[in-house]
Amino acid sequence: MHILYIHQYFASRKGRTGTRSYEFGRFLVGKGHRVTMLTSGLANPEFPVPKGRRYTEHDVDGIRVVSVAGGYNDPHLGTTLTGWLRMLKFYEFARAASRAARELDRPDVVFATHTPLTVGLTGISASRHFGVPFVFEVRDLWPEALVDVGALGNPLAIWWLRRMARRIYRRADHIVALSPGMKEGIVREGVAPSNVTLIPNASDLDLFRPDLDGAAARKRLGLGDRFAAVYFGAMGLANGLDYVIEAARILAEREQDHIVLVLQGAGGKRDELTAMARRLDLRNVVFGDLVPKEEVPAIVAGCDVCLTIARPGKDPTWSPNKLFDSLAAGRPVLINIGGWLGDLIERNACGKVVASDRPATLADALVDLSQNRALCEQMGRNARALAEREFDRNLLAARLEHVLTQVVSHANAEHSARTIH
Template sequence: MKILYVHQYFITPAQHGGTRSYEFAKHLMSRGHEVTMITSGLQNTEFPVKAGDKVTEHDCDGIRVLSIAAGYNDARRGTGMGGFARMRNFLRFANLATKVGKTVAKPDIILCSHTPLTVGLTGIRLKKHFGVPFVFEVRDLWPDALINIGALRNPLAIWFLRRMERRAYDGADHIVALSPGMKLGVCRQGVAEEKVSVIPNSSDLELFHPDIDGSEHRERLGLRGKFTAIYFGAMGLANGLDYALEAANILKRRERDDIVLVLHGEGGMKSDLKARAAHANLTNVIFSDSLPSKQEVSRVVASCDVCMTIYKATKEVTWSPNKMFDALAAGKPVLINVGQWLGETIEENGCGISCSPEDPTDLADALEKLSADPHLRARMGRNSRALAENEFDRKKLAARLENVLAETLS
């Protein structure tokens, strides 16, 4: 197959963020398929670049990548933007991606990965231009997710995104959802069940591993002699990290200075979170800044005892967070405040503890429980790695995507 793959947030292992589209593209190429990726402002200069008009051509480990001068490549930038500025950037990317896409050789199939939702417009236009099938990957439900966390309240904006959502779903020949909750949300918009496949996020079994030495970062962060839980990922409104600060405050009142929370990453809420932690004198919270590569992130994770997957409490759970799957690969117990399929997966497989999303006392209690029981931590860690290998191996999930593309094309 000749695949035209459009993903605004295409990330390589040398950058920060999820590498799903990179890994899937590599798998497809290893199977003899041709992949051309269109993305936004790829900042990694490690790869050869061929300059063009508003587009640079990269050879990213054999993947032909067309990086266009519209939108932005790092999703964390959006957490500090207003809604209008973000939408303007999204539409610019969708429009220029369409123009650039029309200049490539005719593909056999088009694969567009959302977010943002606007990339669905690119898929529809390129489908019409080339007369080939279009597969739409839904990584988050818009506008539902934005409404649920209170980030979107304007009735006109909601109507506009609802209209765009339905248009993208109707225009796609097949849809890939990253969680059962996302599939349910897609089908609620009138899409037939058989038109939607679930392919969750995957665990990076090579990059994250129980045998990685994290001692350097443990010293750097001053974690010696402390029981440490880490959150690593974006620090935006949807991540709800005030929940972690509340848990830290509870532990402080209980005089559990031996338990430390590390918050690693960047995002629009980071400065506010740091200010709140300083105001409350939360010396048991350590903020860790971005590192040069995801490989370094894996070492920071290795330096800690358990991992936290935290999101803002919402009525519905549709997330498929990279951080949870990488925590499983690292062989760490997982403390998660997200219910339904994510929390159930962790609890039912003995990989950690599911905490109430509304009550940070639950997180504080879970931290105390695990800090007191190294044997329980070890068992949960082994279960985490086993689950990552058996259910969330990236190679297995990439093969499922390949099957979806082949069946859609046929």
């Protein structure tokens, strides 16, 4: 089976963002399938497009990567742009990718993964051009997710995105959703439940492990022997990391100097956050630079707990990579958004849910865990067990392979029936 896989933000482990598409693509190649990955080559140190070229081709672990001169590849860059400029860049990638797709070998199926939503337009275009089925993966419900965190308020833009989402959902032969809530949202738009498969984000069990040595990372970050909590990922509006800064201020006020908070990553709000920490003279906040994904596990191994933080109002259907990596690392998770993930953490006793509007509850949880190392270690063991039991990357990749195979088989059967008649 030849799969045309479309992901604007595609990155391998040498990149600086999520690697779901890389890991799934590598799994599919290992099963004997051909994978052609369409991605943006702009702001992309891994797969750049030289000036004057429309696209270039690369090979990464058997995946044929076609990077086009349109949009941008780094989602952290997107957090620094205005909403209208981001949308312009999204359309730019969709157009460039649609043109490039027509020059590629005919696939058996087109698989496009959102975000952004506009990749679905490329998926529809390529599917029609080649006359093959189209599968769409939903990683966030747009426009709801943007509205909830205050990133989108224009009524016309909201209407336009909702209209686009419905069009893509109804055109897709099958849809993959990353959380139960996302599946429910898609079904509310009129899609049959049988046409939506739940495949959540996964844990990279070989990359993030409890037995990694984090001593060098602790030393580099200057953590000493303090109890460390780490947030790793984007630092944009939706992430709401002023919540963490406020929790650090409360800890400092309480003279809980044995606790340190590590903010590892980049984004549009990073400068504002560093200025806030500096203004409050916080000695218990450490900022780490954005690094390739393959370097993150050592940093997590050097810390005691992981933070999954979002701005109040964040859609509780979300499915952030960082939480599943934290589980694989065998670290307790402190999360400030409820929903299915909050329930998951509490039900499996692998962390705590703290109030999204009260940073003091994060401070309380950190004090509690720092004073009960046995509980902290047990939660970490529970986290790793949960990752192995329910979120093994290979198990979930096999589920995607099954979806794609079934869609192709169904399309071929329909074609044969039409030919006979």
